[in-house]
Amino acid sequence: MAEPKARLLIVDDNRVNRLLLSRSVELLGYEAAVAENGRAAMEMLGKGSYDLMLLDIEMPVMDGFEVLEAISRAPSLQDMPVIVTSSVEGVENVVRCIDLGAEDYLPKPVNPVLLRARLGSSLEKKRLRDEQKTMLRRFATSEVVQDMQESGFKLGGRRVHASILFCDIRGFTTISERQSPEDTIELLNIYYTLMFEAIDQHGGIVTLMIGDGLMVLFGAPQPLDNPAASAVAAAQDMQAIITQFNLEQNAFQKPELRLGIGIATGEVVAGFAGTQQRATYTCIGDKVNLASRLEGHTKKASQPILVDAATRAAVGDNLSCKPLGDVKFDGISGPVAVFAVMQE
Amino acid sequence: MTDKVINKAVYDELKDAAGAEFVVELVTAFLEEAPGMFAEIDTALAAGDADGFRRAAHSLKSNAQVFGADALATQARALELMETAQNTPEVRELVTQLEAEFERTADALKGLQNG
Numbered sequence: 147m148a149e150p151k152a153r154l155l156i157v158d159d160n161r162v163n164r165l166l167l168s169r170s171v172e173l174l175g176y177e178a179a180v181a182e183n184g185r186a187a188m189e190m191l192g193k194g195s196y197d198l199m200l201l202d203i204e205m206p207v208m209d210g211f212e213v214l215e216a217i218s219r220a221p222s223l224q225d226m227p228v229i230v231t232s233s234v235e236g237v238e239n240v241v242r243c244i245d246l247g248a249e250d251y252l253p254k255p256v257n258p259v260l261l262r263a264r265l266g267s268s269l270e271k272k273r274l275r276d277e278q279k280t281m282l283r284r285f286a287t288s289e290v291v292q293d294m295q296e297s298g299f300k301l302g303g304r305r306v307h308a309s310i311l312f313c314d315i316r317g318f319t320t321i322s323e324r325q326s327p328e329d330t331i332e333l334l335n336i337y338y339t340l341m342f343e344a345i346d347q348h349g350g351i352v353t354l355m356i357g358d359g360l361m362v363l364f365g366a367p368q369p370l371d372n373p374a375a376s377a378v379a380a381a382q383d384m385q386a387i388i389t390q391f392n393l394e395q396n397a398f399q400k401p402e403l404r405l406g407i408g409i410a411t412g413e414v415v416a417g418f419a420g421t422q423q424r425a426t427y428t429c430i431g432d433k434v435n436l437a438s439r440l441e442g443h444t445k446k447a448s449q450p451i452l453v454d455a456a457t458r459a460a461v462g463d464n465l466s467c468k469p470l471g472d473v474k475f476d477g478i479s480g481p482v483a484v485f486a487v488m489q490e
Numbered sequence: 491m492t493d494k495v496i497n498k499a500v501y502d503e504l505k506d507a508a509g510a511e512f513v514v515e516l517v518t519a520f521l522e523e524a525p526g527m528f529a530e531i532d533t534a535l536a537a538g539d540a541d542g543f544r545r546a547a548h549s550l551k552s553n554a555q556v557f558g559a560d561a562l563a564t565q566a567r568a569l570e571l572m573e574t575a576q577n578t579p580e581v582r583e584l585v586t587q588l589e590a591e592f593e594r595t596a597d598a599l600k601g602l603q604n605g
Contacts, residue, residue, distance in 0.1 A: 159545075162520045162553045169508050169516075204548045233552045235571060255500075255556045258507040 151177045152269050153195070157187040157213065158202040158231075167200055167231065167256065174262055184208025188216055196226060198268055201248070203232040203239065214246035225275055227268040231256050303417025303429070308365030309377035309409055309457060310434050311350065312441035313341065313384065315358040316404035324401065334358060337403060340387045348380035353428045361438075363429050366416035374411040374453075374460035378487060381407045381451045385489060404450075408440025411456040436482065439475040449486035458485045495591075495598040500558025517599045520553050524592060531569070531585055535577045543575035550588070559595045562588070 154176050156167045168178040179196070181187035185208040187199070199217075203210035210230060217223045227249040234240070240251050250264050315321070315337065322330040337358070345352060345362050349370050354361035362380070365373030385405060392402040414431035433454075440452040447470055458467055466488040472481035505513050527546045534542035547569035554563035565588045572581070 160549050160552060161523050162516060162556060165516055165519055166508065166556060169512050173508070204545050206542075206545065233548070233555060235567075254552055255504075 151175065152197040152265075153177045153179065154265075155179050155181060155187060155190060155196040155199045157181045157184065157199060157205070157210070159183050159205040160202070163202065163254065170256065170258055170261055171200070171265065173258075174265060176265065184210065184213040184216075187213060191217075191220075191223060191226075197272060198265065199226060199228045201228050201230050201232075203230060203234040203243070211242060211246060214243065214248060218247045225272060225279075227272055229264055229268060303415040303419070305413055306366040306369070306416050306429075307373065307412070308363055308414050308416065308429065308433075309373040309411040309460075310414065310429065310437040311360075311362040311364065311377045311381060312408045312437045313360045313362070313381075314406050314441055316406055316445060318358040321401045321403075333401075333403075336391070340391060341384055344380050344383035344387055347383065348376040350376065350380050351427070353426070361434075363414075363416065366414075366429065367427070372460060374409070374457040375462075377409045377411070378451070378453065378457065378461050378465060381409060381487065382489065385450050406441050406444030407451045408437045408442070408444060408453070409451070409457050410434075410437035410440060410454040411460055432478070435477060436475070439478060439482075440484065443473060443475070443484065447484070447486060450489065451487040453485050453487055455483045455485070495559065495561060495594050496602065497558035497560045500555075500560075501602065504556065504558070514603055517557070517603060520557070521596055521599070524550065524553070524596070528585075528589060528592070531588075534575050535581065535585070538575055538577070540573070540575040543572075544570055550592075554595065557595075557599060559599075562591045562595045565591055 154171050156164055156171070156178055158164045158167065158180070159182055164180045164182075168180060171178045179190065179194075181190055183205045187201075188208070190196075201210045201213055208216075210232065214228065214230075217226070217228060228247065229250045229252055230240075230243045230248045231252045231254055232239075232243075233254040243251055249268055252260060252264060321333070325333075338355070338360075341360060342352065345360075348364070349368065350362040350364045351367075352360055353363050362377070364370055364377040364380070370376050384407065388403050388405050395402050410433040412431070412433040414429040414433050416427070416429035418426070419428050419430075420426055436454055440454065444450060444452050449468075449470070452470070453461075453467070458465070467485040468488060470484040470486055473484045474481050504516075508516070527550050530542060530546035533539070534546060547566050551563050551566035551570055554560075554566055565584070569581075569584060569588065575581075
């Protein structure tokens, strides 16, 4: 199977240079698109995706320096290597390109042998980075990946104000006993897909998956305006999605799912825990313990979503809640005021 | 005559790398675009637009280098490196010389394609 051709964007105001560069990269087996100036290039980047940019410096409307600055401000363009091709005068201008994030500088007229080598190595580096990122995404959310890219991987946490959500399928053991392991895995996969959808929508990140249980963090690594409100909204969406899903399950005489969700809000320590070789993004604190206890309590209380007083207060009066009074939980000192979130 | 105007080694290298037919296309594009660059030089001089002047001279230099038009490239570069776009008799003289060199270059490039 032939690999898809790399797509290059050539940005040059001069027609002869555009023609020659297009020809050169096409002869090397790449696909070429062209833009006449920086602004046209940025518009094209907004619409399509390119594996690499060959950028001229001296251009009207928006020059190469301005393009490099714009690219450095756009998170989605960080992975696209930019090779500056120019006959701009002065070493200081070349240095400025590299400072602004250009991967390389090729003087014009571009030597075809040099071009082949630079394109090959830049595209290979990009391919490896993309591959690494895909691997990382499989095990971490894009927020965690972004956090790692911005601040690097470092074991250790920081104190954040966050909401913790625990979710569990009620009676899952019974369901799995009644059907084949293959069906159970399929059911779990559908369940996870649906839950992740609702969680992503509200900016939560899944920090733990055990069997049918999920632990979700709202407010770290990326801060949220109101983590509690996001967590409650996610919980309501999760319940609504499962109600919908159960209609389908009924239609096929398949088992229904019932979710229990507990949410607690407050200060937690979030960060990477583990070893240098194997680590996970997680959070710890008594609120984590409380959220887990609240989730466990949903069965006894016969309520789908339970929250603590801090979550209740942060969400405000818009939320219809029923106070369930104080509850004493194992491992938590003192009684805890528990609220049931009413489904809309 | 051609040898003095066009550096044959550069030109032949271009032909080998990009193909003879493509070079014909490229020369045609250059000959079509160059009058526009000279027009930009004139406009920029008249307006005292140093950026526009530098950019147009830079474009001519850059294209001259592609074809191995060394003399044209050297003259264009001299204009590119001038700090200002002063419309003085000296500068106008340099532009006139550049135009004359361009005519020689254009003839030489046409000659190379027919030959």
